[in-house]
Amino acid sequence: MTQMHRQSLTAYGASLCETVVEAPQPRGSEVLLRIARCGVCHSDLHMQDGYFKLGADKNLDVRGGRTLPFTLGHEIAGTVERAGPEAAGAAIGSHVAVYPWIGCGTCAACVAGEENICAAPRHLGITVDGGFASHVLVPHPRYLLDYAPLPAALAGAFMCSGLTAYAALKRLSAQAARGPLLLVGLGGVGMMGLSLARAMFAHAPVVTDIDAAKREAALKAGAAAAYDPADTSARKALLAATGGVYGACDFVGSDQSLAFATGVLVKGGKVVVTGLLGGTFSTPIAMIPLKAMTIEGTMTGTLAEAREMLALARTGIVSAIPFSERPLSQAQAALDDLRAGRVVGRLVLNCEENG
Template sequence: MRSYRLKDFEQPLETVDEDTPTPEGTQVLLRVKAAGVCHSDIHIWEGSYDLGGGRKMAMRGIPLPLTMGHETVGEVIAAGPEAEGVKAGDVRVVFPWIGCGKCALCQAGDEHLCNRPRALGVVCDGGYADHIVVPHPRYLLAIDGVDPAVAAPYACSGLTTFSALKKLEHVFKDEPIMIIGAGGLGLMALTLLKALGGKGAVVVDIDAKKREAALAAGALAAVDGAAPDAVKQATAAAGGGLRGVVDLVGNTQSTSLGFDALGKGGKLVIVGLFGGAAAFALPMFPIKAATVQGSFVGSLSEFHQLMELVRAGAVPAVPLIRRPLAEVGQTLEDLRGGRIVGRAVLTP
């Protein structure tokens, strides 16, 4: 088994060859068919989040060496004696946001929020390898013939945007929402919004190429976030103050723009982890009766809902950049440098 492993933060990944593990108990061994490259891998690689004002938050509990990769589709090769419901040859997308299974959050179905996570590719070994071990078949979802490279990103970028959009379900069927950030997540959000029956979205991005991609993907309008009147342009395009904003960037400028664009009763859902600090005008919280909510990946049950839409063909594929698995290091560099439009997926 060959893995591309993170041995030290900020350092190039190392290629490691070792024996392919034998699954035990409820474990399932899969041969990796597609591994999506996600922006959160860059935070893991760097080992920290930027909190603004020169402060950094170390990512806790990341054991090194680690095989990153949390958007994985694989073919079942073998299963432990207690793994039921899968057989060799099955192609499955992996739900990576695994918790301890015992705490109140896990018991309530929110394993993705567990304080003792066992997330694949984050604290346990993930998909930047030719094989992956998944602890239980319940984390393996059918893709029913969908291209593995198309299905892989649903495990993180798809689920993350799906869960964020679900937090605006009371709004998006009747009126436009705003999506800040038109990278891989933004394009995914546009397609999912359509699949969920949304009215559409005004997209904000500071990059002209990404605004173009957003318009091509069906955005109602695309606004330059760096324009001095960006809020005015966006609210004009939406026909008034927004009741729903998804911020997929999550830095000082994007959150203030999103907050300023909120109308009365509006909700800003912060998803992006670019970092920084925000200075909201506090009186505007009560005046607008505004809500600011964070959203972190999504639950196993949301992943089931999402994959049901995908299997039904209701979600158009987002633009993909396919690269060989061995180019994972270069792909992370390109993603960090903002040189990837769409979603990068590695295939063996």
């Protein structure tokens, strides 16, 4: 019998606390992983709160669809410990990252390979117990991805921020062939997006961020130009330098960021929004046909995209992201630090250490 230690959500808005249960026995195609590392993500804060802020004092309730106590954490890397009788290909002892955006497998989206937008999702750490624990049960070995030589601490993050950036960029492949993309916002996803865009496309992207240090870092990482969107002349300067862009990623998701991105599009342009900061957006409807404009949203990415993105990252093309580690037992302190903005780079739980 193996004990499974978890840092559990027992009530929304309350601190996580340790719960100990017997590790589940994998059945059928299931695989039991011993977790090495699990990244701590901003969306974990929203799950703990039980809502997302939509802007203008509106909240999106996200308390439905899971039973408490619940284990958060969707950025998981670990070692295969046990496998069910039908879990072909799950090699005991292998080190793997977990694709967490698992769907029902039968709806139209899942059949099309888009499990991340399944109507009845089984997303790990969102609707099904996730990685703030010593172990996690994965329904099928196809969700396990080799990540060597990347560090385990980052392998999980690639399944969230890396995948989000990759899926957004892929939706802009046609636009990127016509000229440089615009990347709005240089947080974790944006910086990963910059690295991936340099690897995927011929033209180096232009970037914007209100933080001068982030703009500097982006220029060092190969951005063609960097603008401060708070500067009222930035839009004109960008238009003068580029003539406008065919494609933009909004990694922020605020009134200002989406207004900026759509404001510099040429005809036939497209903005992909991944950011969730919150706000509302309005534009004269006639501008949509007149500019033949597309605004598209994307949420993480598909299993196929995860494999493509990880294959790229494993070549060493994506710049290393700074990260710091905490033992699993300090999961709540880690969430508190993230909420207070005290974290530089990624914060990762070491789930092998429970002291």
